[in-house]
Amino acid sequence: MxxxxxxxxxxRCKGCGLCIAACPQSxxxxxxxxxxxxxxxxxxxxxxxxxxxxxxxxxxxxxxIEVYREKVAS
Amino acid sequence: xSVNLETMTKVFGRPDSLTDARFTYCPGCxxxxxxxxxxxxxxxxxxxERTVGIAPVGCSVFAYRYFRCDSQQVAHGRACAVATGIKxxxxxTIVFSYQGDGDFASIGTAESIHAANRGENIxxxxxxxxxxxxxxxxxxxxxxxxxxxATTPEGRDPKLFGYPIRFSELIAQLEAPVYVTRQALYDTKxxxxxxxxxxKAFQNQVDGKGYSLVEVLSxxxxxxxxxxxxxxxxxxxxxxxxxxxxxLVDRG
Amino acid sequence: MGERLLxxxxxxxxxxxxxxxxxxYFAYPITPQAxxxxxxxxxxxxxGRTFIQAESELSAINMVYGAAGAGVRTMTSSSSPGISLKxxxxxxxxxxxxxxxxxxxxRGGPGLGNIAPSQCDYFQATKGGGHGxxxxxxxxxxxxxxxxxxxxxxxxxxxxYRTPVIILAxxxxxxxxEPVELPDPIDPSTLPTKEWATTGAKGRDPNxxxxxxxxxxxxxxxxxxxxxxxxxITTNEIRYEETDTEDADIVIAAYGTIARICRSVxxxxxxxxxxxxxxxxxxxxxxxxxxxxxxxxxxRTILTVEMSAGQMWEDVRLAVAERxxxxxxxEMGGIVxxxxxxxxxxxxxxx
Numbered sequence: 260m261x262x263x264x265x266x267x268x269x270x271r272c273k274g275c276g277l278c279i280a281a282c283p284q285s286x287x288x289x290x291x292x293x294x295x296x297x298x299x300x301x302x303x304x305x306x307x308x309x310x311x312x313x314x315x316x317x318x319x320x321x322x323x324i325e326v327y328r329e330k331v332a333s
Numbered sequence: 334x335s336v337n338l339e340t341m342t343k344v345f346g347r348p349d350s351l352t353d354a355r356f357t358y359c360p361g362c363x364x365x366x367x368x369x370x371x372x373x374x375x376x377x378x379x380x381x382e383r384t385v386g387i388a389p390v391g392c393s394v395f396a397y398r399y400f401r402c403d404s405q406q407v408a409h410g411r412a413c414a415v416a417t418g419i420k421x422x423x424x425x426t427i428v429f430s431y432q433g434d435g436d437f438a439s440i441g442t443a444e445s446i447h448a449a450n451r452g453e454n455i456x457x458x459x460x461x462x463x464x465x466x467x468x469x470x471x472x473x474x475x476x477x478x479x480x481x482x483a484t485t486p487e488g489r490d491p492k493l494f495g496y497p498i499r500f501s502e503l504i505a506q507l508e509a510p511v512y513v514t515r516q517a518l519y520d521t522k523x524x525x526x527x528x529x530x531x532x533k534a535f536q537n538q539v540d541g542k543g544y545s546l547v548e549v550l551s552x553x554x555x556x557x558x559x560x561x562x563x564x565x566x567x568x569x570x571x572x573x574x575x576x577x578x579x580x581l582v583d584r585g
Numbered sequence: 586m587g588e589r590l591l592x593x594x595x596x597x598x599x600x601x602x603x604x605x606x607x608x609x610y611f612a613y614p615i616t617p618q619a620x621x622x623x624x625x626x627x628x629x630x631x632x633g634r635t636f637i638q639a640e641s642e643l644s645a646i647n648m649v650y651g652a653a654g655a656g657v658r659t660m661t662s663s664s665s666p667g668i669s670l671k672x673x674x675x676x677x678x679x680x681x682x683x684x685x686x687x688x689x690x691x692r693g694g695p696g697l698g699n700i701a702p703s704q705c706d707y708f709q710a711t712k713g714g715g716h717g718x719x720x721x722x723x724x725x726x727x728x729x730x731x732x733x734x735x736x737x738x739x740x741x742x743x744x745x746y747r748t749p750v751i752i753l754a755x756x757x758x759x760x761x762x763e764p765v766e767l768p769d770p771i772d773p774s775t776l777p778t779k780e781w782a783t784t785g786a787k788g789r790d791p792n793x794x795x796x797x798x799x800x801x802x803x804x805x806x807x808x809x810x811x812x813x814x815x816x817x818i819t820t821n822e823i824r825y826e827e828t829d830t831e832d833a834d835i836v837i838a839a840y841g842t843i844a845r846i847c848r849s850v851x852x853x854x855x856x857x858x859x860x861x862x863x864x865x866x867x868x869x870x871x872x873x874x875x876x877x878x879x880x881x882x883x884x885r886t887i888l889t890v891e892m893s894a895g896q897m898w899e900d901v902r903l904a905v906a907e908r909x910x911x912x913x914x915x916e917m918g919g920i921v922x923x924x925x926x927x928x929x930x931x932x933x934x935x936x
Contacts, residue, residue: 263344264336273360275554275561281521298360306336313345314521320365321356326345327338383785385655388795397793403783405654406795408677411647414639418651419783421635422609422659426785444647447640 263311266325267301274298278315278324284308287315348372350381354398359466361561363518363551364392367460367527368399371429374532375402378539384427385419387412391433392466410441413448416455427538429456434473435465438500445500449544452509456534457546461576462553463497470556474498477575482556497575501548505581512537512545513582517573519552519565530580537585550576589766594729594758597765598662598688599624601736606771607686608657609635611648615664616700617756618690622662634773642667646674646687653683654794656782658740658773662688664756665706666697668714675749676715679811680796682781684743686736687721688752690759693919701919702756704841707896710751711870718808720815721749722822723869725840729763735867737768744776746818753869755892757842757921815871824867825876829855833862835886835934838877838901840866842921843890849924850931859935869897877904886910886934890927893917910934 265286272294278301279287288304301323303309311328347353351372358364375381381402388396390409397404403426407415412430420428437445437459448455464482465471471484475497479488489497505513512534516527527549534545550572552564559567592600599621602610610625622638629636635652639645645661652659663671668689678685691706693699708714710723722742726732732754739750783792798804826844829851830836837847844865854861864880864887866873881887887909889898898913905911914930916922 261336264338264341271355275361277361277561277565280562280565311344316345317521317524318366318518320358320362322347322351322365322369324345325343327341328344330340330342382787385783385785394797397795401786401791403786403792404794405651405783406793406797407650408647408673411644411650411674414644414647415651415654417637418609418611418648418653418659419655421637421648422652422655422657423784426655443640444644447644451637
């Protein structure tokens with residue numbers, strides 16, 4: 260189970276690609292699918308590699324990405 | 334491999350101090366990142382209910398739609414004078430102005446300098462992308478030598494139009510300001526540093542310490558004719574050579 | 586139960602502003618209204634209120650915008666060239682429905698002009714001055730006591746209608762001294778709260794102060810709201826004074842300092858058997874068109890006298906149309922006509 264995951268608001272994504280460049284784990288890529296605004300929406304291409312670092316979300320200028328991290332077992 | 338959100342904690346989401354409104358900014362524009370950082374700051378310091386934001390003229394004219402606080406939309410360049418009026422009238426409010434390079438460093442030069450010189454207890458966020466986005470990509474006072482723009486089609490010639498103004502350095506010369514810093518957003522490390530800077534700039538006001546200015550080197554991919562990632566690289570390699578990053582004043 | 590003080594016009598306006606509960610005053614020095622600033626520089630900090638000598642008149646009007654938007658009574662003052670600088674800010678105040686008081690101690694123009702008294706800013710004050718379809722209420726005092734009264738009224742009207750109000754005085758009025766009786770001061774903290782102001786959105790939705798709408802239909806609606814406001818002000822707030830007009834053959838139309846001088850003219854004229862009256866608009870906007878129109882149905886001549894090339898004269902002619910003769914006598918450059926010179930002008934129109 261991956262340590263993190265992201266939820267992407269596809270309709271608000273503007274396909275800027277900053278999140279793809281920011282991700283240290285190469286999780287994200289363009290999906291090839293266009294949203295109603297005509298942008299190529301980002302998706303998790305390698306979801307298993309996600310560690311929930313939130314670098315993608317921090318750089319997203321449209322606050323499109325929510326980040327979740329596995330709760331650490333106590 | 335499926336992921337179960339119920340066993341996970343949300344570690345990043347939209348700040349509560351921002352509304353749900355969609356940003357009107359271009360893809361890859363840094364205005365959205367700065368807006369999100371300010372929202373997080375208002376959340377963290379718990380001050381949104383006593384904050385008054387000032388929306389300028391420029392790409393961020395709709396800033397009043399993005400924050401869940403009282404706002405005044407004001408004439409081009411005048412935000413620092415308006416901020417002065419609001420803060421003197423209502424000293425208990427937290428007042429921030431949000432301005433681009435035309436607003437802050439061209440038409441607003443006098444207002445920007447004198448609010449700083451009076452040491453108004455306000456927070457000023459100065460978005461420097463070396464171009465006028467909203468009106469079609471004209472030269473800004475901060476446009477680099479040789480940079481092409483709608484009004485410098487052959488590139489900025491210093492013999493005709495002078496050199497880019499390092500406005501934070503001008504403000505840093507004044508006696509009153511307590512925090513003047515230049516930041517950037519071109520990678521995660523710098524986004525985190527900008528976040529700390531913005532938080533300090535607001536905390537200073539909460540503590541009644543005086544005037545704080547955060548200049549943020551920002552991308553304008555459309556008017557620079559670059560992709561968002563190219564724009565970030567350009568800031569990292571070229572823009573920071575002209576506008577050095579770091580704290581110019583920190584009397585906090 | 587007020588105090589009786591010997592004050593310059595500038596000081597009377599300043600003191601009246603304090604007593605009206607003005608919380609914030611922002612201005613830039615310019616002759617001939619320096620005493621206004623100085624009086625407030627002295628008193629406002631002692632009262633725990635705000636005085637800022639701004640970096641320019643342009644900055645000052647924007648500080649007024651901020652303070653007005655934050656819901657306090659606020660004022661700026663200047664003289665003609667400085668008022669030109671404020672026009673952008675005044676348009677914004679009007680468009681954003683913000684109350685504010687702006688004092689113009691008019692001097693000779695255009696350009697740098699000089700520092701002598703004039704009435705050459707009537708167009709600027711009453712016909713807009715700044716960009717867009719808007720008006721501001723314009724009050725024209727003619728004595729120092731009236732300058733004080735109208736300043737207090739200005740704050741009331743500004744708040745009532747959420748609109749800028751201009752006090753249109755001149756350098757003579759600003760400098761002359763007269764005994765003034767002023768009312769007891771209003772404590773600003775007792776003024777009603779402005780629910781629309783930017784005071785911090787605790788327990789309510791955010792308030793937005795703005796004059797901007799990209800949608801033409803919505804901006805049209807916003808303009809219709811403003812126009813409706815101006816109609817209401819026009820219905821309710823026209824003020825004027827008629828002196829000896831009941832039996833007059835000739836009526837002088839004049840405001841401010843000239844109207845005051847014309848009181849002597851009437852005395853002198855009537856002593857010579859000439860039946861002269863005076864129509865004195867007190868609100869220059871809204872302008873008493875109907876009242877002048879009625880007058881023009883009863884008298885032969887309405888002579889407009891101004892320290893200008895003839896600005897209020899246009900509104901008088903608009904009101905009168907062809908019903909009576911509408912000659913003009915004006916002085917420019919800061920020259921103040923004497924009663925004698927006005928009287929000889931009056932005599933030219935006696936039949």
